[in-house]
Amino acid sequence: MRQRGFTLMELLVTMLILAIIAIGVTSFINFSTRIYVDSQQWGDAVAQQRYGMQRLSLEVRDALPGSVSVTTGATAHCLNFRPIVDSGHFLEAPLHNNPQQISIFAMDCCTAAGCQDCIPDDAGDQFGVAILDGYSVPNPLPRFPSSSCNGDNICTLNLDTAMTQGDFSVGKRFYLAGAPISYCLQNNGALVRSSGSEVSTMGEGYTNNLAACDLNARNNEQCPFIVQPPSLARNNVVKLQLWLTQAGQSTRFAQEVQLENVP
Structure with missing residues (x-):
């Protein structure tokens, strides 16, 4: 009994159709994979x-x-500022015309003896007292190596720098400012935060x-x-x-x- 198989033309047509289907499926998989990878990135x-x-x-x-x-340079643009560690209200600045003393309402960190606990030992040389004349920040910020408080919750800060006379805060506000912080966008595309010796991307x-x-x-x-x-x-x-x-x-x-x- 004679058996009839596929002709060469039929095999070529079949292979062509399978190749087209394979290319389409492969392209679809590659396209889907690329979309997934791009979406993840x-x-x-x-x-x-x-x-x-x-x-x-x-x-x-x-x-x-x-x-x-804001400071600009050839390698980076930086946003610079000083963080507020604590704040409160003052009564007199300077105190009794003493340019190195101010009188404040005790902050939560103050004790009956004084306000030295407001400054951690590991950052004591970085903190400063800011009493602003408008938006003008004293440079350098005065620090207070010693202080004392009385029973009426009033404290005196003894500054290491004489205050300049000025039209100080209408709200009689003062701030404890921490070490300067900088956020720099570098020309290599990295955003870097730095404060003292601490640097992080x-x-x-x-x-x-x-x-x-x-x-x-x-x-x-x-x-x-x-x-x-x-x-x-x-x-x-x-x-x-x-x-x-x-x-x-x-x-x-x-x-x-x-x-x-x-x-």
Whole structure:
């Protein structure tokens, strides 16, 4: 009995159809894999950016009024400020015309003996007392190597630097300021936080064109940090702008942070 098989033409057509199907399936798998990888990379980059931006905005929000500044250089643009460790109200500054004494309402960290517990031993040389003349921050900040309190919850701080006479805070507020903090966006795309000897990377992969930043242009989108001066209606405002590029897509993350404390 004669058996009939496939002809050469039928085999070629079948192989062509299978090849087309295989190419389509492979392309679909590669496309899906690329979308998944790009999504993962973008998600990781956004999560990292969100962490750095949130920590930066939280710290800037509680910065010492008048201490926020931006410095620019060939390798990095930096946002600099001093954090508030504690604050309170003063009665007299200076006390009885003594330029090295001020009288304050005792802070929570003060004791019956004085306020030395307000300054941790490991950071005592970094803390300073700030009584602002408008938004002007004394430089350097006076420190108080000794203090005393009375039974009426009133304390006297003995400063190591004479205070200058000025039209001090209307609300009679004073601050204890910690060591300076800097957030620097480097030209290699890394956002770095530094305070004293502590340096940590808060994010990577940013693509701001630092060379195109003009701080005089308030709407320059390439400037990572723009400080807007205080007005009668609000305190300082810091504008944060970070460009992030992943998988061929660029997105600008922008946020305005208003300093909550006022002199």
